[in-house]
Amino acid sequence: MPPLNPCAAKVAPAERRPFKPFVYNLAMPVETAQPTFAQASTRAAGDEKLKAAVSNAVMRQYVARQARMKELPDSDKLRTLAGDIKQHALDHLDYYLDQLKASVERNGGHVHFVSTAEDARELILKIAADAGCKKVIKSKSMVSEEISLAHEMERRGLEVVETDLGEFIVQISHDKPSHIVAPIVHMSKESVAQLFSEYFKTPYNADPEFLTRQARAWLRDKFRHADFGMTGANFLVAETGHVCAVENEGNARQSITTPRVLVTLAGIEKVVPRLADLSVMLKLLVRSATGQHLTIYTNLFGGPRKKSEKDGPEEFHLVLLDGGRSEILAGPYRETLRCIRCGACLNACPVYRKIGGHAYGHVYSGPIGALITPLMNGLEQYKDLPQASSLCGACYDACPVKINIPKHLVNLRRDIVQQRLNGRIERCVYRLWAWGLKSPLLYGLIGTLQKFDLRRRAKNTGWIKRLPRIAAGWTNVRDMPAPAKKTFHQLWKDR
Amino acid sequence: MTPDESIVMNRVRRALNRTGPPAPPPEIDESITRLTHPTDDLPAIFAGMCESNKMHVQTCNSADLAAQMIQFLSAENVKKVALCNGGIVVRLDLANHLTHAGFGSFTWDRLTLDELYDFDCAITDVYSAVAETGSLVVKASAEQGRALSLVPRIHIAIVEAKQILPDLIDLFAKLTREGLGSAVSLITGPSKTSDIEMTLVIGVHGPMKVKVFIVE
Numbered sequence: 088m089p090p091l092n093p094c095a096a097k098v099a100p101a102e103r104r105p106f107k108p109f110v111y112n113l114a115m116p117v118e119t120a121q122p123t124f125a126q127a128s129t130r131a132a133g134d135e136k137l138k139a140a141v142s143n144a145v146m147r148q149y150v151a152r153q154a155r156m157k158e159l160p161d162s163d164k165l166r167t168l169a170g171d172i173k174q175h176a177l178d179h180l181d182y183y184l185d186q187l188k189a190s191v192e193r194n195g196g197h198v199h200f201v202s203t204a205e206d207a208r209e210l211i212l213k214i215a216a217d218a219g220c221k222k223v224i225k226s227k228s229m230v231s232e233e234i235s236l237a238h239e240m241e242r243r244g245l246e247v248v249e250t251d252l253g254e255f256i257v258q259i260s261h262d263k264p265s266h267i268v269a270p271i272v273h274m275s276k277e278s279v280a281q282l283f284s285e286y287f288k289t290p291y292n293a294d295p296e297f298l299t300r301q302a303r304a305w306l307r308d309k310f311r312h313a314d315f316g317m318t319g320a321n322f323l324v325a326e327t328g329h330v331c332a333v334e335n336e337g338n339a340r341q342s343i344t345t346p347r348v349l350v351t352l353a354g355i356e357k358v359v360p361r362l363a364d365l366s367v368m369l370k371l372l373v374r375s376a377t378g379q380h381l382t383i384y385t386n387l388f389g390g391p392r393k394k395s396e397k398d399g400p401e402e403f404h405l406v407l408l409d410g411g412r413s414e415i416l417a418g419p420y421r422e423t424l425r426c427i428r429c430g431a432c433l434n435a436c437p438v439y440r441k442i443g444g445h446a447y448g449h450v451y452s453g454p455i456g457a458l459i460t461p462l463m464n465g466l467e468q469y470k471d472l473p474q475a476s477s478l479c480g481a482c483y484d485a486c487p488v489k490i491n492i493p494k495h496l497v498n499l500r501r502d503i504v505q506q507r508l509n510g511r512i513e514r515c516v517y518r519l520w521a522w523g524l525k526s527p528l529l530y531g532l533i534g535t536l537q538k539f540d541l542r543r544r545a546k547n548t549g550w551i552k553r554l555p556r557i558a559a560g561w562t563n564v565r566d567m568p569a570p571a572k573k574t575f576h577q578l579w580k581d582r
Numbered sequence: 583m584t585p586d587e588s589i590v591m592n593r594v595r596r597a598l599n600r601t602g603p604p605a606p607p608p609e610i611d612e613s614i615t616r617l618t619h620p621t622d623d624l625p626a627i628f629a630g631m632c633e634s635n636k637m638h639v640q641t642c643n644s645a646d647l648a649a650q651m652i653q654f655l656s657a658e659n660v661k662k663v664a665l666c667n668g669g670i671v672v673r674l675d676l677a678n679h680l681t682h683a684g685f686g687s688f689t690w691d692r693l694t695l696d697e698l699y700d701f702d703c704a705i706t707d708v709y710s711a712v713a714e715t716g717s718l719v720v721k722a723s724a725e726q727g728r729a730l731s732l733v734p735r736i737h738i739a740i741v742e743a744k745q746i747l748p749d750l751i752d753l754f755a756k757l758t759r760e761g762l763g764s765a766v767s768l769i770t771g772p773s774k775t776s777d778i779e780m781t782l783v784i785g786v787h788g789p790m791k792v793k794v795f796i797v798e
Contacts, residue, residue, distance in 0.1 A: 140779070143780065144779075144780050147780050158617070159614070159617070160613065160614050160616075160617070161613075161614045164611070164614045165614045165615060168608060168610070168611060168614065168615070171608045172607060172608055175605070175607050175608055176607075178598065178600070179598070179600070179604045179605070180594050180598060181591060181594045181595045181598055181600070182604045184591065184594065185591075194764075198587075199584070199586070199587070200584070200586050200587040200589075200590040200591065201586055201590070202586060202589055202590055202593075206586065250787065251777075252775050252777045252778070252786060253775075253777035256777070256778075269776070269777060269780075270777070271777055271778070272780075274778075274779075275779060276778050276779045276781070279778055295778040295779060295781040295783050296781075296783050298778055299775060299778065299783040299785075299786060300785075302786075303785070303786055303787060306787060307699070307787070310787070311696065311699050326758075327758070327761075327762060329762055335773065335774050335775060335786075336773050336774070336775050336786040336787045336788065337732060337773040337786060337787035337788025337789075338786075338787045340728070340732050340767060340787075340788060341732065341733075341787055341788075343728065343765060344695075344727075344728040344729050344732060344733075345695065345729075355590070355594065360607040361607060361758075362754045362757060362758045362762075363610055363751070363754050363755065363758065364607070364610070365750075365754055366610070366615060366749070366750040366751045366753075366754050367610055367615055369750060370615065370617075370750065377776075380714075380715055381715040381717060381750075381768065381770045382770065383769070383770050383771045383772070383773055383774060383788070384767055384768065384769060384770070384773075384788065385717075385767065385768040385770070386765065386766075386767045386768075387757075387762055387765065387766045387767070388722075388764065388765040388766075389762075389764075389765075390764055391764070392722070392764050393722075393724070393763065393764050395723075395724035396722060396723065396724055396727060396728075396764065397690070397694070397695060397724070397727050398695045398722075398727040398728050398729045399722055399727070399728050399764055399765060407590070409590045409593065409594075413590065413593035413594050413597050414593075414597070416594065416597040416598065417596065417597030417598075
């Protein structure tokens with residue numbers, strides 16, 4: 088009787104043979120500064136500590152999400168509605184952007200449109216310089232990561248502090264976030280403790296509460312004296328001209344309260360038509376992201392403080408980034424712009440769970456990252472990402488706006504082939520394979536030869552432990568079941 | 583329109599290639615969206631949700647409020663308190679009650695934002711409350727600014743039972759009718775994070791403790 092789980096304890100981690108994927112690594116350079124996805128993901132999948140940390144973190148969020156979604160009267164229909172609202176906003180984006188601009192300006196704010204990352208950086212730096220601001224506090228903004236804003240601000244002599252606890256830790260450790268919603272899933276509390284001990288020059292203490300209090304005290308002082316605040320946006324309400332930004336920590340609220348200049352940076356696709364739409368979007372966003380029914384703080388803001396008010400910004404700027412989104416809008420992948428950056432697909436994805444976010448090599452990781460990273464930054468540079476999926480569809484089931492991620496991944500794979508980005512060897516292999524499949528005689532012959540060879544290798548155990556050379560990848564981390572003695576056709580004929 | 587704006591907007595318009603007027607947005611079907619109904623026992627649901635959000639809830643009537651407040655503040659060892667200068671706080675003259683009980687009470691009109699960072703406790707009323715999620719809704723105003731319910735370690739919120747709305751749907755309808763002012767925040771618990779190894783820690787950049795008095 089063959090063993091039930093061919094993956095169970097095949098080789099102890101320490102003894103595992105080094106993974107040498109033959110075909111894909113043929114033309115690959117030796118380890119460079121930016122590893123390829125194959126190199127990065129292999130390394131990540133072999134890192135047991137990382138896998139445990141990522142898996143633990145995402146499973147908690149995923150399980151919480153599953154439980155919370157059941158609270159809704161009909162979560163499937165609500166997800167369809169949310170998807171329809173976002174799709175409608177995208178299909179009429181010119182109209183809603185015009186409306187948004189008029190609304191924000193009516194509230195006394197300024198709206199800026201920028202095409203590229205560089206334009207965005209230059210504009211925000213100019214706003215800071217014109218206002219004479221030096222002390223910047225930033226709350227969570229994926230777009231600011233996308234354009235590497237903090238780095239450039241620091242280079243130009245501004246003091247920049249990331250105020251979201253996870254992002255603060257990423258900043259002072261000179262690391263990159265590895266998950267859209269929980270930036271430091273890849274770090275243990277011991278590594279955070281070590282980091283804080285060095286940074287604050289205090290004794291080592293790995294208690295998360297102690298570490299959080301340390302950060303609270305430090306950042307509170309930064310909030311108090313900041314003159315330039317930056318936020319991201321979950322939604323931009325066209326009807327009223329307000330930004331909706333959700334959070335649990337309170338740092339976004341601080342960012343819109345103390346500094347005299349406030350800048351919100353967002354992609355153009357974040358627009359929703361009406362304030363009422365937020366009731367649908369918020370009920371789904373937070374449940375999908377972390378399994379809460381609502382975040383601790385749900386903030387709606389836009390425009391400077393009113394004359395009678397004592398706090399809040401004196402100047403408000405909304406910076407809207409195109410950054411490749413208008414091109415995606417024009418093409419067959421428009422649906423991917425529905426994304427509200429909840430991270431539910433990351434939590435559901437079996438691939439992400441194994442390799443974490445850094446392996447994807449870009450700020451947006453997981454299933455949605457595998458789509459929008461090549462779409463925004465070029466399919467040639469990121470052609471491995473659409474392949475990094477078993478197309479199981481868990482992401483589609485989890486997506487609150489029903490983006491059909493598996494369908495788009497397959498379409499991107501087709502684009503890779505049509506644009507001849509897949510390399511000569513792969514094209515040759517597929518041509519041979521198609522040739523073999525087209526002829527019943529060849530198919531039968533090759534199949535029989537293969538069957539005999541594989542059964543010989545299995546040596547009557549029913550499992551193949553090692554395949555040579557080109558095929559080694561299939562048996563490196565699991566046993567392969569040997570083919571049956573008789574094919575189904577033969578069994579059928581014999582019955 | 584600046585050159586960049588027309589570049590981006592032209593790209594968007596070309597991408598959409600839309601002819602004709604825009605269609606109206608999809609209708610929001612309440613049967614799949616609404617979770618709490620106006621006929622539900624709103625104060626009870628609200629109180630229950632607030633408790634599960636780790637806020638401390640106490641129900642009382644307006645005559646008792648000052649006394650209950652003083653009791654809470656004594657238990658928390660608070661010496662000075664910041665108060666908003668509007669709504670029920672002014673109607674019930676809470677600032678004077680607290681001064682007579684020996685606390686330093688300072689209303690927002692007499693404080694600067696920077697001074698507020700040295701306060702441990704602030705008392706505010708609310709613009710509204712939502713039973714569905716157990717949320718307090720505060721609006722930026724001359725009476726409480728944005729900071730009173732955010733900066734001090736302890737936030738005491740006074741909610742009048744009639745202010746409690748059933749669902750987020752009702753809140754956004756109210757805000758659409760009345761306007762949002764310069765900022766609105768929904769507060770659904772004390773500030774928290776799970777960034778470090780998914781361990782929940784309460785009290786990050788916002789208040790560490792939220793006390794809700796529901797006044798009937």
